[in-house]
Amino acid sequence: MHRDVRQGSKLSRRLRCGIAAAAFLLAAGTAGAQTLEVAVEASPAGLDPHIVTAFASSQIVLGPIYEGLTALDKDLNIVPGLAQSWTMSADGKTVTFKLRPGVTFHDGKPMEAEDVASSLRRVVSKDVGSPLASRLAAMESATAVDATTLELKLKEPSAPLLASLTGIAIVPRGLEANKDALQRAPVGTGPFKFEEWRPNGFIRLAKHAGYWNAAGVKLAGVKFNFVPEAATRAVGIGNGQFALLPHIDAATAMQLEGKPNVTMQKTQELAYTLIGMNVSKPPFDNAKVREALNYALNRKEIIDAALFGAGAPAAPLPPVLKDWAVEVKDLPCYAYDPAKAQALLKESGVALPISVSMTMLPRQDIRDIAQVVQQQLGKVGIKVELKNPELGQFVQDWRNSNFDLFASTNAGSIEPDDYFYRAFRTGGSTNVFKYSNPELDALLDKGRATLDKPARQTIYRDVQKILGCTGPAAHIAYPTLFSAVRGNLQGYQIYANRSLVSLGGASLR
Incomplete structure (x- = not known):
């Protein structure tokens, strides 16, 4: 009996130690994986990347939720996006894109060449009426050669094509005549997936576990809080309620200059x-x-x-x-x-x-x-x-x-x-x-x-x-474009085109 009690005591201590160790490992594993609190001026008018035009919408959808075949780096150079490479025919009228492997949509389905072809056709669809349609005016056809190869036929050579594709999001196939499905329930391939939208309150995004570069995503999610008053946003970042005020005006930037634990990033904007x-x-x-x-x-x-x-x-x-x-x-x-x-x-x-x-x-x-x-x-x-x-x-x-x-x-x-x-x-x-x-x-x-x-x-x-x-x-x-950044936010970079793509590699400490 005495021995059993001691064994029970040892087992109890081992169990407590095991629980403590597991808790420590869990804490270590989730350290830095926090939700970034962002304050923005206005609620978006919609979230369909092929329809929205206002910055209030595009800053949320383009980069955090959706990606294009091509992308821009911080210095505004064209770099691979969902297409890892491309080749152009001698006459400039056929462009073949090789897609990045292992890409999935937020609903878990693989992103394939037919999704890309469907997305491009959707942009030029009269039923959708996309404001991006003129960017693809030279497109004659988009064809999935196989799951990872897209062939784009052009009516004539198009010098701006690769730049234009940086702003055209890839969405799941089958939406070519549907202009309602994505406005309030976006489904992309980006580092964050849509989770919740409370009108006049916030939009919450969560980390996309199936992201092709999931190891590089350090945040658990991003919460865009709609705060119309500039003074309220300024107070919020000053007291740590918010860690980022992207794309603020000069008056707010001047007010925040020199505030403890707040730094200002700035650039000449393209818009x-x-x-x-x-x-x-x-x-x-x-x-x-x-x-x-x-x-x-x-x-x-x-x-x-x-x-x-x-x-x-x-x-x-x-x-x-x-x-x-x-x-x-x-x-x-x-x-x-x-x-x-x-x-x-x-x-x-x-x-x-x-x-x-x-x-x-x-x-x-x-x-x-x-x-x-x-x-x-x-x-x-x-x-x-x-x-x-x-x-x-x-x-x-x-x-x-x-x-x-x-x-x-x-x-x-x-x-x-x-x-x-x-x-x-x-x-x-x-x-x-x-x-x-x-x-x-x-x-x-x-x-x-x-x-x-x-x-x-x-x-x-x-x-x-x-x-x-x-x-x-x-x-x-x-x-001049400004962003106010709390000292605990690492990896955020302001882009001249207002993109928030850098949030995919940002972290909180």
Whole structure:
């Protein structure tokens, strides 16, 4: 009996030690595997990567949830994505992609070449109406040769193709005519899978255990908290409630500068702020009125007042694209000249004063820009009423061209064609301006079919000169982009195109 008690005691101690050791190993195994708390300004209007346009949506879906055939690194170089390699035929009209092995969707199904082919067909489907469709205008067919090989046939060579594919997410096959399935329940191949969406609260993502590079994913998940007030977000990162405020405005960045345990990352962003004009409606159907609007804008004053000086005046392409962009000084109408604006308005024959409305993207920096623009245009006889819809309504009105003017941002790209073809070519998939210019169309068609870079540079310089003064968009600024990062967040890197792809390799300590 005595021996049994001692044995029981030993067994009990061993059991307690075993439990303690298991607990230690479990803790060691999950150390750093925490959920990252992120605060963002707005809830997304939807989560379908082929439909959404607003940054509130795209920053969540592109990178964390979805991936493309090709990708961009931090220095904006094209690198392999879901395609590990590709080859192009001698005539430039057939591209063959070899897919990365071992990729699975978040529902556990393998990602195969037919999923890729289906995704590309979905983007050009009229039933879906994707704003990305113009990026694949050169595509004739997409065919799965076998499970890991995709053949893309083109109508003509396409210089921007590989850059365009970085922003086209691969989704499961069978959704080519369905524009509802992914809006609230996304299914991608990225490092994080969708878990929960509480409207006006948060979106929660969890680590995708079947991710092709799961060993590199250190976070247990990411929670995007919707916090409309900039001051509340600033307090939250200051006290450690949030570990990341991505893509904040200059005012918030200034407020947080020097805060303990908060560092600021910044870069010149690719996206530009703009005032868009609906050329299907008077008075912006008149080229002289569009030119006058440009002369009436003091871009430096706008940047100083609305962006606290953190930005560069915007020509049609960002200054970081040194091989492509014309300088602001080469566009005469970008020199502030209210007298010239008034003279052009008089020449236009339009009755003064002009009364129009401007719909604003519901983001603080855009509202601030719109208010300064309102004051400047008022001085030359253009009276502007400001409209401030919620995000979903703004996107709907924008897509339906339900505006006189709008103040917003346009997403950036390393490829000039991605800026111009979809937005300004006749019938372009995001040509909400209703702009049509046969001379510009011919240049854009030539630009995407020309493979020689010096020849393309000449073409796009001509494109910028047409768009700069009489196009439907008055480019305002390329802002400085900021992210506020807590000291315990490691591995996050700010990208000039606002991608949050680096969260796939980030960790908390």
